[in-house]
Amino acid sequence: MALPDTVSVPRRGPSDARSAAWLMGPAYLWLIITVLLPLAAMFYFSFLSDVPIAGRNWYTTFSNYEAFFQQEFYRTLMWRSLRLGAEVALWCFVIGFPCAYVLAKTIKGRWREALFLLVIIPFWSNALIRIFSWTMVLRGNGILERFLAWLIPGFGSLDLMFTYPAVVIGLVHSYLPYMILTCYISLQTIDDSLVDAARSLGASRLTVLRKVILPLAMPGIVAGAVLIFVPVIGSFMEPRILGGREGTFLGTVIEDQFTAVFNWPLGAALSFLLLACVLIIFAVFQPILRRAS
Amino acid sequence: MITPSYRLLTVTGALMLGATFAHADTLRVLNWQGYGTDERWAIEQFEQATGHRVVHEYFNSEQEMLTKLRTNPGAYDVIVINAAYTQQAAEEGLIQPIDLADIPNAESLDAELAGHPHLSLDGEVYGAAWVWGVTSFAINTQAISEPPNSLQVLWDPQYAGRIGWRDDAVESVQFAALLTGQDINAPDDFDEIRERLYALKPQIRTFWGSENEWNQYMASGEFDMATYWSGSAARSGGHFGLPIEFVTPREGAIAWLDGLSMQTDAPHPEAAREFIDWMIAPDFYTYWDGEVGAPISANVEAVAALPDGAFNKALMEDLEQVERLPFMGPIEETMRRQMLEVWQETKTYFQE
Numbered sequence: 001m002a003l004p005d006t007v008s009v010p011r012r013g014p015s016d017a018r019s020a021a022w023l024m025g026p027a028y029l030w031l032i033i034t035v036l037l038p039l040a041a042m043f044y045f046s047f048l049s050d051v052p053i054a055g056r057n058w059y060t061t062f063s064n065y066e067a068f069f070q071q072e073f074y075r076t077l078m079w080r081s082l083r084l085g086a087e088v089a090l091w092c093f094v095i096g097f098p099c100a101y102v103l104a105k106t107i108k109g110r111w112r113e114a115l116f117l118l119v120i121i122p123f124w125s126n127a128l129i130r131i132f133s134w135t136m137v138l139r140g141n142g143i144l145e146r147f148l149a150w151l152i153p154g155f156g157s158l159d160l161m162f163t164y165p166a167v168v169i170g171l172v173h174s175y176l177p178y179m180i181l182t183c184y185i186s187l188q189t190i191d192d193s194l195v196d197a198a199r200s201l202g203a204s205r206l207t208v209l210r211k212v213i214l215p216l217a218m219p220g221i222v223a224g225a226v227l228i229f230v231p232v233i234g235s236f237m238e239p240r241i242l243g244g245r246e247g248t249f250l251g252t253v254i255e256d257q258f259t260a261v262f263n264w265p266l267g268a269a270l271s272f273l274l275l276a277c278v279l280i281i282f283a284v285f286q287p288i289l290r291r292a293s
Numbered sequence: 294m295i296t297p298s299y300r301l302l303t304v305t306g307a308l309m310l311g312a313t314f315a316h317a318d319t320l321r322v323l324n325w326q327g328y329g330t331d332e333r334w335a336i337e338q339f340e341q342a343t344g345h346r347v348v349h350e351y352f353n354s355e356q357e358m359l360t361k362l363r364t365n366p367g368a369y370d371v372i373v374i375n376a377a378y379t380q381q382a383a384e385e386g387l388i389q390p391i392d393l394a395d396i397p398n399a400e401s402l403d404a405e406l407a408g409h410p411h412l413s414l415d416g417e418v419y420g421a422a423w424v425w426g427v428t429s430f431a432i433n434t435q436a437i438s439e440p441p442n443s444l445q446v447l448w449d450p451q452y453a454g455r456i457g458w459r460d461d462a463v464e465s466v467q468f469a470a471l472l473t474g475q476d477i478n479a480p481d482d483f484d485e486i487r488e489r490l491y492a493l494k495p496q497i498r499t500f501w502g503s504e505n506e507w508n509q510y511m512a513s514g515e516f517d518m519a520t521y522w523s524g525s526a527a528r529s530g531g532h533f534g535l536p537i538e539f540v541t542p543r544e545g546a547i548a549w550l551d552g553l554s555m556q557t558d559a560p561h562p563e564a565a566r567e568f569i570d571w572m573i574a575p576d577f578y579t580y581w582d583g584e585v586g587a588p589i590s591a592n593v594e595a596v597a598a599l600p601d602g603a604f605n606k607a608l609m610e611d612l613e614q615v616e617r618l619p620f621m622g623p624i625e626e627t628m629r630r631q632m633l634e635v636w637q638e639t640k641t642y643f644q645e
Contacts, residue, residue: 073638076641139515140515161499162498162499245497245499260354260357260462260633261462261633262360
């Protein structure tokens with residue numbers, strides 16, 4: 001996805017710099033005001049003993065971060081959240097990549113537009129509505145079970161509702177379009193003659209996929225996986241509704257700190273620990289990520 | 294010279310103006326959704342009688358309510374506050390003292406509830422006792438024919454995977470404290486409580502968060518029994534016609550009291566007092582309980598006005614039989630955090 005290093009940069013005079021500042025200024029000002037400032041405030045909150053409002057005593061402390069390392073359950077939940085993110089990203093790849101391949105390489109013209117629309121349309125509906133629709137599908141004697149019972153008479157109960165798989169199903173559905181779109185873009189740029197060349201040199205279809213298509217599509221796959229992994233590890237709405245008793249993750253605990261117990265400092269500290277964890281993961285995988293893209 | 298009749302006309306005119314315009318305030322009420330004050334008929338009657346408009350805002354937890362009070366000073370006139378939080382709100386300066394003498398219907402409030410220590414701070418009353426009830430559980434009468442009489446049944450393996458539980462740290466700890474005979478507002482043996490809560494793992498089908506959610510889960514047959522509030526049970530059973538029965542366990546139940554308070558610098562204090570008076574009145578209560586289903590009124594005359602056999606009359610008789618009826622009270626901040634920690638630990642244990 002990165003620009004090639006060889007893009008030549010035209011010489012810029014001072015007037016160019018000024019116009020660049022004028023053009024970029026509003027966007028960066030907007031980002032500073034709407035993203036960086038609140039984030040900085042939250043970062044500050046994470047070092048306080050209590051929410052800094054009138055009538056409350058507060059002082060700066062590391063105790064919110066210490067709590068994470070003292071209480072084992074926070075780490076258990078962190079691990080669960082990371083696992084959920086990885087699993088959802090994996091399933092999105094397994095389901096989304098073939099779909100993107102067919103869209104990019106096999107189908108042409110109006111059909112492609114129509115099929116694209118089918119991928120995008122669920123994206124336009126509210127996430128909450130999508131998740132509640134899933135509750136109707138997954139619940140005991142719901143749409144899915146009735147369909148399976150009709151297909152295979154005597155089919156027992158799946159009992160998917162309020163389980164970990166239910167959370168994965170809901171999240172995969174929510175984030176699948178990211179994977180399809182990013183993979184589609186990188187697959188489309190692959191020159192068909194490369195595939196033809198490989199085939200003419202005797203490569204099997206599987207070898208072509210492994211040696212030609214997958215490496216060239218890697219930037220899209222990585223971008224899709226990152227776009228999915230990061231929001232999923234902090235998700236709280238889908239686990240709450242679909243996961244039931246098995247739907248406790250770090251995201252739901254952070255939400256509890258903000259909404260249920262008014263402990264913003266701890267919630268903020270947990271959020272930044274999650275962010276730190278994501279950054280560490282990306283740093284560790286940096287060589288792979290760079291090579292991939 | 295002004296003739297007497299002309300003067301009379303002006304005075305009357307001024308009074309009428311006063312009644313219809315000068316005091317026509319827009320009252321902002323903060324409450325749980327669907328909890329009495331926002332009943333359409335009640336608002337219409339109140340608006341007709343007083344000329345004030347009533348606008349509602351809602352919260353989903355007491356902490357959210359407190360957050361709203363903190364972040365929107367001078368925005369609300371009337372707030373429904375659980376008595377366990379009234380002192381905290383008063384200490385933080387979020388709500389103002391109320392003189393019950395200004396509220397005519399307060400005269401017939403149950404003396405014990407009106408003067409409940411949880412509703413006052415430093416000798417001043419900060420909340421007018423409104424309604425009270427208990428937290429216990431309700432059974433699905435289609436799944437269970439013989440109503441149980443003990444809290445223990447929630448832990449009975451017979452109902453594994455069939456229990457609905459409210460995802461609330463304080464309430465969960467209080468149930469365990471009640472069962473193990475501890476002080477529900479400051480339990481001392483957290484190991485015992487943790488053990489009890491851990492034992493719920495095979496039992497719980499899912500967590501519920503709001504009355505609406507509870508009704509949906511019950512209606513779709515997800516629960517055989519679920520923890521619940523008595524006032525909500527009256528609504529779900531009566532108004533929504535769900536096949537449920539509220540259980541008063543012999544060990545007792547968690548009692549709670551809701552008061553009506555006014556925010557500090559409430560924009561329309563006069564109208565707020567009128568609204569509180571309206572809410573305490575027997576007329577409102579009997580209609581609310583009859584048509585929708587309500588908790589028990591703190592107003593003695595209002596309860597007396599209920600027809601015989603009413604849910605709340607029967608409940609009051611049942612509650613006289615139980616071993617303990619501890620009221621939810623203010624909880625120390627450190628205690629609250631400990632309760633939350635135990636509950637989060639429990640929920641993490643549920644994942645394994």
